[in-house]
Amino acid sequence: MHQVPVSGKLFSWYTQTKLIQLIPSMPELPEVETVKRGLLGVLPGRIIATVSVDTPKVFHYPTEATRKYLIGAKIIGVERRAKQLIIGLDTGYSLVIHLKMTGQLVYRGSERFGAGHPSASLVGNLPDRSTRVIVVFKDKTKLFFNDQRKFGWIKLVDSNLLTDKGLFEKLGPEPLESSFTSEDLRHCLLRRPKSTIKAVLLDQSIIAGVGNIYADESLWAARIHPATKVALLSAYKIKSLHRELRNILLIAIEKGGSTDRNYVDALGRKGSYLSFARVFRREGQPCLRCNNKIVKIRVAGRGTHICPHCQKLLS
Ligand SMILES: [Zn+2]
Numbered sequence: 001m002h003q004v005p006v007s008g009k010l011f012s013w014y015t016q017t018k019l020i021q022l023i024p025s026m027p028e029l030p031e032v033e034t035v036k037r038g039l040l041g042v043l044p045g046r047i048i049a050t051v052s053v054d055t056p057k058v059f060h061y062p063t064e065a066t067r068k069y070l071i072g073a074k075i076i077g078v079e080r081r082a083k084q085l086i087i088g089l090d091t092g093y094s095l096v097i098h099l100k101m102t103g104q105l106v107y108r109g110s111e112r113f114g115a116g117h118p119s120a121s122l123v124g125n126l127p128d129r130s131t132r133v134i135v136v137f138k139d140k141t142k143l144f145f146n147d148q149r150k151f152g153w154i155k156l157v158d159s160n161l162l163t164d165k166g167l168f169e170k171l172g173p174e175p176l177e178s179s180f181t182s183e184d185l186r187h188c189l190l191r192r193p194k195s196t197i198k199a200v201l202l203d204q205s206i207i208a209g210v211g212n213i214y215a216d217e218s219l220w221a222a223r224i225h226p227a228t229k230v231a232l233l234s235a236y237k238i239k240s241l242h243r244e245l246r247n248i249l250l251i252a253i254e255k256g257g258s259t260d261r262n263y264v265d266a267l268g269r270k271g272s273y274l275s276f277a278r279v280f281r282r283e284g285q286p287c288l289r290c291n292n293k294i295v296k297i298r299v300a301g302r303g304t305h306i307c308p309h310c311q312k313l314l315s
Helices: 029-042 063-069 182-189 197-202 212-221 235-254
Strands: 048-053 075-081 084-089 093-098 103-108 112-116 131-137 142-147 153-158 295-299 302-306
Touching (some): 029 075, 029 112, 029 235, 063 153, 093 103, 197 302, 212 235, 212 302
Antiparallel strands (some): 048 131, 093 153, 131 142, 295 302
């Protein structure tokens, strides 16, 4: 590992213990929001002493910029944009992180917090074989970025570029912003009128952060068949979709995201949204509205769960 050491005085921190949280391998908005909230509880105020990187592909940075804007920087906030985490620094730069399929962020101090791809590394001894980046703070606590498959990444970016005209130019609006109205949703969706509503919901440049689980859930709740062409949706239906999508994302955040059924339940609480899911992965079970059987079909190249009775295909 390449290391840039810097000395400094110890920094005090809270002593509260954070529980381990698990999320599925394909994080969507609620899962990343859960990570953000966990990190927000442990990172702000900490000062970065050293950063070690074992895979330049994961965190490639010019040494000069790192020395100037990263080492010695104090963390001033943690935010989320779509599925990306933003750790703000007092140097005017930010660490932008994408966990992708198998990324994890694990904080170890007197408190512990770990979230991301649910593997034993969340709770085991670190660093281990999946560790790509280690951030050591002046108080000797550590933040590990683990990523078995190395698709995830960390970038050191000028915070002024973290705007919808800069780095986030290709991202659609955040569906949970209070300013995001059903008229905004309609406007976004109509950029792809000939596509199926499911494909458009999954398109991150149309709306940010929605993936397979929450697309299926919100379409079921709004009684829309996922293969319906956007142009055929009434304003009323879009209003209903807007309401249901936001409700479902908020419930999922409240539940700590959705832990996939195949993953280990390690030390603490895991995301529990899937146990509340009303259609996702419920094929063969009765629809909670009409009692007809949920079926699994394929839309937009993805396994898609619907109630064929409640979600009629318009044509
Ligand atoms: Zn039904």
